[in-house]
Amino acid sequence: MKRLTNIANKSYSLILIFLLIALWHISVSLHLVKDFVLPYPLDVVTTLYKIRGELFVHLRVTIQEAVYGLLFAIIFSIAFAFIMDQFSVVKKALFPIFLVSQTVPVILLAPLLSMWFGFGMFPKILVVILVCFFPIVVSLNEGLETVDRDEIDLMKSMGASYLQVFKLVKFPSAAISFFSGLKVAATYSFMGAVISEWMGGKEGLGIYYLRAKKSFDINRVFAVVLVIVLMSMLIYYLVAKLQQVTMPWNNKTTNNKT
Amino acid sequence: MHKQMKKILVLVLVMSQLVFIVGCTKEEETVEMDKVTFILDWLPNTNHTGIYSAIEKGYFSDVNIQVEVIQPSEGDANTLVATGQGEFGVSFQESLSMARTAENPIPIIAIAAIIQNNTSGFAGLTESNIKSPKDFEGKIYGSWGTEIETAFIKTMMEKENADVEKLEVIDIVSYDFLTSITNDVDFQWIYYGWDGIAAEEKGVDISFIKLQDIDERLNFYTPIIITSETLIEEDPDLVKRFLSAATKGYEYVAANPEEAVKDLLKHAPETDVDIATASQIYLADEFIADSKGWGYMEDSIWTTFSDWMFENGVIAKELDVEKAYTNEFLPKK
Numbered sequence: 001m002k003r004l005t006n007i008a009n010k011s012y013s014l015i016l017i018f019l020l021i022a023l024w025h026i027s028v029s030l031h032l033v034k035d036f037v038l039p040y041p042l043d044v045v046t047t048l049y050k051i052r053g054e055l056f057v058h059l060r061v062t063i064q065e066a067v068y069g070l071l072f073a074i075i076f077s078i079a080f081a082f083i084m085d086q087f088s089v090v091k092k093a094l095f096p097i098f099l100v101s102q103t104v105p106v107i108l109l110a111p112l113l114s115m116w117f118g119f120g121m122f123p124k125i126l127v128v129i130l131v132c133f134f135p136i137v138v139s140l141n142e143g144l145e146t147v148d149r150d151e152i153d154l155m156k157s158m159g160a161s162y163l164q165v166f167k168l169v170k171f172p173s174a175a176i177s178f179f180s181g182l183k184v185a186a187t188y189s190f191m192g193a194v195i196s197e198w199m200g201g202k203e204g205l206g207i208y209y210l211r212a213k214k215s216f217d218i219n220r221v222f223a224v225v226l227v228i229v230l231m232s233m234l235i236y237y238l239v240a241k242l243q244q245v246t247m248p249w250n251n252k253t254t255n256n257k258t
Numbered sequence: 259m260h261k262q263m264k265k266i267l268v269l270v271l272v273m274s275q276l277v278f279i280v281g282c283t284k285e286e287e288t289v290e291m292d293k294v295t296f297i298l299d300w301l302p303n304t305n306h307t308g309i310y311s312a313i314e315k316g317y318f319s320d321v322n323i324q325v326e327v328i329q330p331s332e333g334d335a336n337t338l339v340a341t342g343q344g345e346f347g348v349s350f351q352e353s354l355s356m357a358r359t360a361e362n363p364i365p366i367i368a369i370a371a372i373i374q375n376n377t378s379g380f381a382g383l384t385e386s387n388i389k390s391p392k393d394f395e396g397k398i399y400g401s402w403g404t405e406i407e408t409a410f411i412k413t414m415m416e417k418e419n420a421d422v423e424k425l426e427v428i429d430i431v432s433y434d435f436l437t438s439i440t441n442d443v444d445f446q447w448i449y450y451g452w453d454g455i456a457a458e459e460k461g462v463d464i465s466f467i468k469l470q471d472i473d474e475r476l477n478f479y480t481p482i483i484i485t486s487e488t489l490i491e492e493d494p495d496l497v498k499r500f501l502s503a504a505t506k507g508y509e510y511v512a513a514n515p516e517e518a519v520k521d522l523l524k525h526a527p528e529t530d531v532d533i534a535t536a537s538q539i540y541l542a543d544e545f546i547a548d549s550k551g552w553g554y555m556e557d558s559i560w561t562t563f564s565d566w567m568f569e570n571g572v573i574a575k576e577l578d579v580e581k582a583y584t585n586e587f588l589p590k591k
Binding site for chain 2: 034035036037039111114115118119198199200201202207210211214215216217218219
């Protein structure tokens with residue numbers, strides 16, 4: 001029974017997607033949209049298959065940028081959240097700066113970074129870190145602030161060190177917030193890597209996209225967009241799975257809804 | 259129900275009439291001008307001064323055209339003009355050729371050449387020692403991200419038996435040529451009229467290799483003015499009028515570069531005055547050169563270059579040159 005509901009729930013979305021794609025195809029064939037602005041959906045898919053070889057070379061580079069950037073963002077945000085939780089002075093000093101860092105548009109920052117750091121992978125990973133750091137640190141910080149005080153006091157009364165309190169009580173409680181921030185960051189990470197490549201470089205999906213655009217190859221352009229969408233979905237799915245695995249007590253499937 | 263529907267219908271009809279009345283009155287207050295959007299290829303520069311002068315000197319309003327100049331994100335003028343976002347725009351012979359031969363072709367046509375001869379080439383710092391294509395070996399080329407650039411380099415290097423594999427290519431977004439060749443790349447493709455002059459003005463020593471000096475097939479029209487096939491079909495008179503005013507504008511610039519550049523600076527005050535003036539003086543001779551008149555294009559240039567493009571795989575299909583450009587809307591000489 002639950003299985004059928006699950007399938008039924010997923011199929012609503014699939015049906016809508018199918019209808020939208022059909023609408024897309026019809027708009028192009030009726031010339032409601034010019035075909036050099038919006039290609040046929042089928043052409044996009046066949047082009048994607050055709051270029052999969054050369055695309056993969058660039059995809060690999062972008063994945064690396066996104067993954068390294070995300071990992072470093074996670075490490076930095078956990079570290080900073082830890083420090084800010086321990087020392088409220090640091091939190092008061094740093095938090096507004098973090099906030100401001102988010103208001104700087106990545107597209108404006110990218111050319112500056114390329115001036116300072118060149119066109120290798122480093123400035124791109126830097127951009128991904130900048131994009132991903134804030135959602136994670138903010139969510140984690142909020143999670144840490146709302147931990148049950150009684151549990152902390154209990155641990156302290158048993159002589160736990162700060163590190164032990166953090167590891168055994170605070171972080172697990174804040175984990176939900178952490179993962180919600182991580183999901184946001186993960187979705188941005190791949191797109192962030194692509195945009196960062198627009199500052200220039202040798203390889204990467206963003207570079208490939210610009211080249212396709214300049215060659216007026218609209219099929220390739222859309223194929224790249226499709227890959228970006230799929231990759232972002234994949235990363236999100238992986239993070240969600242990770243959450244499920246590390247926090248089994250939280251899974252929605254334990255709700256009895258049939 | 260029936261009566262209510264009738265009331266609503268009357269109300270809607272009255273409202274729509276009101277809109278028309280208000281709209282019509284407003285139109286009668288202003289002179290009936292054709293509004294035209296002109297889409298640039300890049301930032302406003304001395305290639306575009308003819309248009310700005312035509313605006314300032316009233317050549318456009320003389321033919322009842324009101325021009326708005328728009329600066330797009332890089333390289334989009336072709337598609338924007340084709341979809342009607344702009345009536346006219348700035349493009350390049352190679353770019354238009356690629357657009358017309360793409361798998362989903364873009365229906366744009368070249369109607370005037372802004373400059374008669376190709377003033378572009380590869381430039382780098384003198385200390386990088388790039389005196390001829392043979393010296394490209396072992397260097398880093400900062401590309402604008404189009405395949406044609408590598409084709410140019412390959413053609414030029416082959417002429418001197420140099421190995422194109424020994425060159426590294428990085429796609430860069432270069433807002434400042436002088437910064438990028440100082441820091442990250444050894445040479446780039448530039449218009450001498452702008453970046454070359456800028457280097458002179460700033461006292462930076464550069465070496466410059468003009469494309470057609472190495473291979474005469476590489477003398478193509480850049481930049482050019484384009485319009486869409488749709489506009490030519492629907493309003494050829496507008497195209498003629500636009501070009502008649504533009505011609506006057508560019509003739510004025512060719513004769514009075516120092517005065518004309520002020521029109522550019524009025525519309526783009528962030529432009530460096532010294533560079534712009536020096537650049538405009540350099541370009542003054544290039545707008546008309548020894549052609550029949552400003553804007554006129556020769557069939558041989560279109561055909562030769564398009565053959566080169568096809569031979570070197572820059573375009574996948576042969577370009578139908580007859581359909582790609584026309585002189586018919588330029589003022590008769």
